[in-house]
Amino acid sequence: MLSKARELDAADPLAEYRERFDLPEGVIYLDGNSLGALPKATPARLEQVMRGEWGDGLIRSWNDADWITLPQRVGGKIAPLIGAQPHEVIVADSVSVNLFKLISAALKMRSDGSGGGRKVILSEPGNFPTDLYMIQGLEGQGLATQRLAERDVMTDALGEDVALLLLTHVHYKSGAMFDMAALTKAAHDVGALVLWDLSHTGGALPVDLNACGADFAVGCGYKYLNGGPGAPAYAFVAERHHDALEQPLSGWMGHAAPFDFSDDYAPAPGVDRLLCGTPSILAMSALEVGVELIAKVGVSRLWAKSRALSEFFRECLADAGVDLPLVSPDDPMQRGSQLSFRHPEAYALCQALIARGIIGDFRAPDILRLGFAPAYLRFEDMARTAEELADILATEAWDTPEFKQRAAVT
């Protein structure tokens, strides 16, 4: 399989982009879906922001280096990756905080006016925890009612009492993808709004929020957008909702005229009102480099390569006699940029792989999750990973106390 892999690498139109990332020697990185790799251009850009803009420019850089418009500028660069217009996307805070803002805004839109007191937020059991926790926080405030439905009965659970359908487009654990167009339409048919979590979508595969008629979306900056650990997140609000949007974190940066220092809050026009406090300029500058690089490679090409990588990996596994049960959809068109396998000792298996320089990750209780970030992965990496995994399973190399010892972050 290694020679076939090398042929595929030689013919790969994205091969040149591997050079743009700073990857450690000898490491195969299959966890770009948790923390994207470091673009080589990022340290130089941060050095410039720190020494030039901060060190020399000091406070003047809010204007001279355009720090003040960085949230809109980076949002505008993310927009084409997710089928949004530039003025519909802004970078701010974390996904969790943006979920809070947008769930609250949706509840407000549906609790008065045309909505008539709707409080139900519909989601699925096993959604990414923070999505559910943010609903539950609002429930604790008496503002929302959580309803969970399995995906095969999701549309049946869409009643006239639903204010918002909140789903993660590509599931973090299984990689299974929702039909965004169909579910958005089904929600709209009962008068509900829709909020898509694009954390495992943005920068990995193309999605067209506006063609699907989506109302809101949020997404992560540190996964497939390579923004760095804890990179700020982004939020999308369809233009038609800009005037009606009210969110409770009414901080001064979301004010129409923050530097008037007026006593009374007046929201900025459009998505700008999603801003709350002062943006982290260093973090956002790093994110901008990642977004620019991913935009240059192009999400359609990334997804095509991702499918080719994952299908080739499965071929390599079959060739090596590995038959771990696949939790992800069998059809590459139905899944995001990952493959998840079930094994009762998935944690130890993952640690044994890491000890051999292959970094994937574990998701409780029994999932080995391998993410394919196609901008920097090679087909050769697939062949080597399959080979090592086969060896670890055959020799039970995972079965040591050392590999079963859980760290704080798993």
Ligand SMILES: *Cc1c(COP(=O)(O)O)cnc(C)c1O
């Ligand atoms: C990674 C991820 C998040 C991250 O949320 P933060 O608040 O930015 O830590 C949220 N939702 C999903 C689906 C994710 O995969």
